[in-house]
Amino acid sequence: MKFTYSSKLLWLSTAALSLGAALAQPAQAAPLAANSQDVYIGGNIAASRAPGLGGSVDGALASQGLGSSTSTGTPGTSGGLRLGYRLNPNLAFEASYDRIGSTDLQSAIASPAADSASGTWKAHGFGLHVLGIAPLDKQWSVYGRAGVEQWHTSLDTASATGSTPNVSTTGSNTSLALGAGVAYAISPNVDATAELVRYNRVGTSSTGSSAVNQVNFGLRYHFL
Structure with missing residues (x-):
């Protein structure tokens, strides 16, 4: 059986979440170790891929009444923020x-008139996640993440000649993570x-969407 990227990621995240949940049982049965509960903040840089967006x-x-063939670039590097609460060494929210x-877009317009258009597609979202954590030693740990994300997406294109209308639309949707x-x-x-994180759908029919x-x-x- 050939495993796709999404099936591998599903297997990895499920395994880490299951292992974290299993390890959490004895941790809950005994008094928590010192500093096992804490609040943390974080930031990250992110590189994304949106296959099939065009x-x-x-x-x-x-x-919007436009017949087109669109090619897309790679989404630009972006960032994110995290606010977390670690309940015990194996579970966090x-x-x-x-x-x-x-993401840069280039569209060849066939109708209602021959034209070309360029534009951008981008999104930002807020999420709630649960993390199952499996410590390997005092420094290393692996974890799985599962949650939901509320996305706000925008699509903007501009005609090269003015013979077809410009497009500017927005949309919101909920995605699994x-x-x-x-x-x-x-x-x-x-x-x-x-x-590695996979969002199953970002965007709407009015903006274009992609995993x-x-x-x-x-x-x-960590505020220990």
Whole structure:
């Protein structure tokens, strides 16, 4: 059986969440270790991919009366913020602010007139997530992430000749989020993270939509 990116990520995140939940049982049965509960804040830089976005943007332009063929660039590097509460060494909850960097678009317009258009597609969202954490030693741990994200997406295009209308639309949708990552404790208060996250759908029919795969590198500060 051939595994796709999404099925591998689902397997990794499910495994990490399950392992974290299993390890959390004895932690809950005994008194929590010192500093096992804490609040943390963090930030990250993100690189994203939105496969299949071009065809979906064509659908959004068609709803505006434009027949088009659209090619897309790679979303620009973006950033995000995290506010988390670690209940015990194996379980944490996070609120997040995430962004999909601006993606350049080039559309060849066939109707109602021959034209070309350029523009951008971008999104930002707020999420709620649960993390299942499996410590490997005093410094390294792996974790799985599952949650929901509320996205706000915008599509803007401009005609090259003025013979077809410009388009500017926005939309909001809710997406599922699955991820898996690794954390390294630089000090008792600071750790570095690297993770893969997949959002199953970002955008609407009016803006164009796509699943988004995102790689995040971040730092977190724990208020122990």
